Amino acid sequence: MNRKKLWMMGLLAVAMMHAKANIRLPDIIGNNMVLQQQSKVKLWGWADPNEKISIKASWDNIVYETTGSRDAKWVMELQTPAAGGPYSISLQGKNRLLLENVLIGEVWLCAGQSNMEMSGSWGLQDIQKELPQAHQQELRFFHIPKTTAAFPQEQVKGAWVVCDSTTLNTFSAVAYFFGKHLHQQLRRPVGLIEAAWGGTAAEVWTPDSIVNSNPVLKKAAGLIQPSGMCPYIPGSAYNGMIAPIVPYAIAGVNWYQGENNTEAATTYRPLFTAMIHAWRRAWNQPLPFYYVQVAPFRYRKVNAGALLREAQWQCRVIPHTGMVATNDITGNVNDVHPQNKHDVGLRLANWALADHYGIKGVAYKSPEYQHMQVKGGRAYIKISGAEGGLKLRGDTLSSLQISGADKVFYPAEAIIQDDTIVVWSSHVKKPMAVRYCFTDTAIGNVCSNAGLPLLPFRTDQWTFPGF
Template sequence: MKNLRQIVAILFILTTFNLSSQISLPKLISDGMVLQRDIPITVWGWASAEENITILFKGKTYHTKAGQNGNWEVDLEAGKAGGPYTMRISGSNTIEVNNILVGDVWVCSGQSNMEIPMSRVKPLYEAEIPKANYPTIRYFEVPKTYNFSGEQEQIEGGKWLNTTPETVLNFSAIAYFFAKDLTERYQVPIGLINTSLGGSPAEAWLSEDALKKFPKAYNELLLYKDSTYVNGIISGDRERIANWYREVNTNDLGNAQHWETLNIDSAKDWTNMQIPGYWNDQIETRFNGVAWYKKAFKISPAHKNASGKLLLGRIVDADSVFINGHFIGNTTYQYPPRRYNIPENILKEGENQITVKVINERGKGGFVPEKPYQIVLNDTTISLTGTWKFKKGVAKEPLKPQTFVRWKPAGLFNAMIAPLLNYKIQGVIWYQGESNTGSPDEYQALFSTLINEWRIRWNLGNFPFLYVQLANFMKSTTNPEESNWAMLRNQQLKTLTTPNTGMAVTIDIGEWNDIHPLNKKDVGHRLALLAEKIAYHEKNTVASGPLYKSSEIKGNKIVVSFNGIGSGLVAKNGDSLHSFAIAGADKNYVWAKATIHNNKVIVWSNSIANPKYVRYAWANNPDKANLYNKEGLPTSPFQTE
C-alpha cells in the first residue's frame, strides 16, 4: 500500500509538471476572435520557463521565448480587414485558433444600460431579431467579477460568438445596434468585448494608482483589500437578508392560508386597490413586507385552454404570479419587465382570476405606473388595469440595502479591464453615470481620469472614447429645479474637452418610470454616428446634436451659440422652444421664452430685467426639451454658468 501511494504521488507530480509546461492562452485569444486591423497585434500567453514558442499566422512565422515566470508575448504584423484565418501556436504542445477575422474591436463598458441584452428589449425589435445574421459581428462577454487584491492576468471564462437570431438575444442591445450600423456601412468585421456591470460607479473601473487622486474612494479600496473585512460584510448581509425573507415568508398570512387559491368571491374583507400604483399611496397605514392582489377577468369560449402572454409591467420589488391557482412565474427584483408565459390548459371559459404576491423591501411597493398590464391571447388583449382586491400578508420593518461589494473602487478594473489590456482595440463605447448621481460634482474628474488611464494602459494613443449622456428619467416637474441628474449630464458635457471623445445625447429617449429605457437602437445608432466622425473620419457626418458653445448678454436677453448645428437649428415638430430657464445674479431660475434666430437661440423673460444665466433641459426629466438640429439629433442639456 505504501508503494502504491508513492507511485500515485510520483504520477501526480509528473502530470502536474506536464500540465505546467503546456502553452496556454488568454480566453480572448480563441476561436472566432476579431483582431484589430492596421496596427501590430500582440499575442500572449503562458508556458514553462524559457520555452520556445512559434506562431504561424497568415503565412508568416514568429518566434519568441517565455520568461522565467512563464509569460510570453509576440507582436504580429499589422493586417488589413479580412478572414477567416487560422493561427497555430506551438511549443511543447500546439494550439490552433480557428475562424479568426481582422477588423475593428470595440470595448463596450459601463453599467446596466450597456449590459442590458436584446432579450430584455425584444418587444421593440421583434422584426429585427430574426434578421440578425451577421457572421462578421463577433461578441465576447467578460465574466462579471471583481478583485481588490491586484490586477488579474486572466479572465475566468468567455468565448467569441457569431451573431445569429439565437445568440443575439444575449448580446448587449446597444453594442449590437452599434455594430450593426458600422457593419452595414463599412462591411468590416466588428468585434465587441462587453465588459459591463449593472449598478457600477465610475470608481469601480479605475485602477488603484488612478484612485489616489480621489482620497475617499482610495481609502475605501484599502479597506476592501482585507479579505476578512470583505467576507464579513458579505456573510453579514447574506444572513441579515435571509433572516428578513425567512421571517416575511413564515409570517405571511397569504402563505399560511394559500391565498393563491382563494376564490375572489371569498375575499370579502379585502380592500380595493387601483392598479397600476403603489399601495402606500392608497392606504392609511403604510408598511413594507408582503401584499397580495387579486383580479377577476373573463375568457371567451374561443380562448379556453389557450396559451398566451401575461404582461405585468414592473413590480417593486419581487413578485410571484398565479392564474386560477396555478403558478405562472416570479421575478426576484424590481427592474426587469414582467413578461410571463401562460401555458395551455390554465385558462377556462368564463371567469378566471389572477393572484400576485408582492414582496416589498423598502420604499413604495406595488405596480409601476404607465407600464403594460394585460393578457395577450393571439388577436385578443385583456386589460388588467383598474380595480383589484388587496390584502396585507405581513408588515415588516424595511430591509436595509445590501452592500454591493462588487461595485467598490478598483474591483472591476482589476478583474474586468486589466486582463484585456494586451488586446488591441479600435476604441470604447461607454454608458454609465446613474450610479454617480448621488455626488455629481466630481464626475468629470473621475470620468476624464478613467478615459486617460485606459488610454495609457492600453498604450494605443488617444483612441476614440464614445459615451452616452444620461437619459431623461423620473417624473417631470412644473417649475425649474435643481437636479443631480442634470448636474451629472453637465459633467458629461464638460468631459468632451478630453481629446477624441464623443457624447451621444439621449435626453429624448428615456422613460420617466424606468431607469432602463427600452429604446437601445437609437442609442446604438447615435454612438455609431460618433464613430463615423471620430474613428472613421467621415467629415460630412453630422454626429451630434447642438452642443453649448457660448452665450452673450444683450440687454434683457441672452443669445446662446452652439456647435454641432448641422444643417441648422429647429424646434422639433414645428413647436415653439421649451425647457429654457433664465436667471439673474441671484440664480433664481424662471421659465423663459426662446426663439431661434440665425442658428442661435435668444432667451428672455419679462420677469428678469438683468439676466446672467441660462439653463436648458435642466431637470431629471425635461420631457418638453425640443431643440434639435435638422438632422434630428437633440441638444445636450446645459447651463451657461
C-alpha cells in the same frame, strides 16, 4: 519499493511533466475572435520556463518564435493585414493549439453599467425585432462575466461567439447596434467586447491607486451606496474585468455610465477624466473614448442628474472623446433604463465613423451652447454646431428657463433665429442666466438640421445646495 511501483511512479511523473508543459491561452484569445486590422497585436499565455513556442498565422505564414519566461509566461507580437478572413493561427509548443475562424477587422470595448448591459433578454423590442435576421458571420461578441478582484487579474472567463439569434439576445443592445452600423458602413468584420455591470459607479472601473491617492476622489468614493447587487470598492471591476484584456488590441472604447455617480455629481469630471487617462495608459495609446450622456430621470437627489450631465459635457474637451446626447429619446423619466438603445448605438457609431475613421458627411456632433448676449431685455443664445439652423420638434420650445440677478428661474418664451435662440420672460426685466434642459427630468425638443438634439446647458455657474 518494488519495480511495479517504481514503473507506475515513473509514468505518473512523465504524465505530470507533459501536463505542465502544455502552452495555454487566456479565454480572450480563441476561436471566432476578431483581431484589430493593420496593427501589431499581442498573443500571450503561459508555458513552462524555456519552452520553445512557434506561432504561424495563415494570413502570411510567417513563423514567429519565442520561449516561456522564468515566470512561465510568454508573449508574441504579430502584424495583422487589412480586414478579412477567416484565418487560422497555429501555436506549437510541447502541445499544439489551432485557432480557427479568426477574422481581422475592428475591435471595440463596450463598458459601463446597466444601460450598456441591457440586452434582448431584458425585453427590449428593438432587439426582438432583430432576432429573426440576427445571424451575421462578420459580427462577433465576447461577453465578460461580472468579476471583481483586489488586484489586477490576467484571465477572464468567456468565449468569442458569432452573432446569431441566441448570442444576440443576451448581449449588450447598445454595443450590437453600434457594431452593426459600423460593419455596414466600413464593410469590415467587427468584434465587440462587453464589460458592463448594472449599478456600478465609475470608481470601481478606475484603478484604486488613482482614486485613493486623490483626496477629492477618495471622499466621493465614500458616498457610493453599497448594495447587494454590485461592488463599491474602487478598482474592483477594473481589476477583474478590464485589466485581464489590456494586452488585446482594440480600436477604441464605448462607455455608458454615470447614473450611480449622481450623489457626487460635481466630482465626476475629474474622476471620469482620470479613468479615461488610466485606460489609455494601460493600452499605451490614445484610445478614442465615446460616451453617452445620462438620460432624463427623477433622481433621489434633486439636480443630481443635471449636474452629472454637465460634468459629462465638460469632459468633451479631453482629446479623442465624443459625447452622445439622450435628452430627446427617453420615454419615461421614472425609468432609469430608456428602452431606445438603437439610436444610442447609432449615434456612438457615427462618432466613431466621423471622428476615428474619418468618414465624411456623417452627422455626429450635437449642437451646443456657445455664448449669451443680452439686448433690450432679451437673451440671445448662440449655438455652435447648428449648420443649416436649428429645428423645433413641436410648436413651443420646452424645458427653457430664464433668471435675473435674484436667481429665481421662470419658464421662458423663445424663438429660433437660425443658430440663435432668443429668450425672454415678462417676469425678468434684465436676464442674467438661461438654462435649457437643466433639470433632472427635462426632455429637449430642439435639434440640429440633421436631427441631433441640442445639448443641455446653463449660462450661469451658480452653486446648487447639497453639492
